[in-house]
Amino acid sequence: MPTTEYDALLDLLAAHPGADRDELRELADAADRLDTDAVDDLLDNALAREDALEANEHYWVMRTGRFAPSEYDHSLTGEWRDDSL
Numbered sequence: 001m002p003t004t005e006y007d008a009l010l011d012l013l014a015a016h017p018g019a020d021r022d023e024l025r026e027l028a029d030a031a032d033r034l035d036t037d038a039v040d041d042l043l044d045n046a047l048a049r050e051d052a053l054e055a056n057e058h059y060w061v062m063r064t065g066r067f068a069p070s071e072y073d074h075s076l077t078g079e080w081r082d083d084s085l
Contacts, residue, residue, distance in 0.1 A: 006046070010046065012027050013046070017060045018059070024039050
């Protein structure tokens with residue numbers, strides 16, 4: 001199944017947390033998976049759909065959908081469960 005440009009942007013956000021728009025455009029160009037001219041529109045769409053989070057002009061993918069962890073130790077803190085202990 002081919003990856004959409006929207007999915008490619010979410011993958012970039014997940015791989016490069018805290019990147020700003022300029023960095024995302026550079027990463028998109030280097031990855032050659034999405035049009036650098038589309039980054040702003042895709043990012044605005046991701047923010048509107050709450051798939052991304054903006055803080056101080058830096059961006060992160062929200063941990064929902066395919067980016068969500070499968071288990072938490074505590075429902076409020078989101079701490080990881082360490083099954084090796």
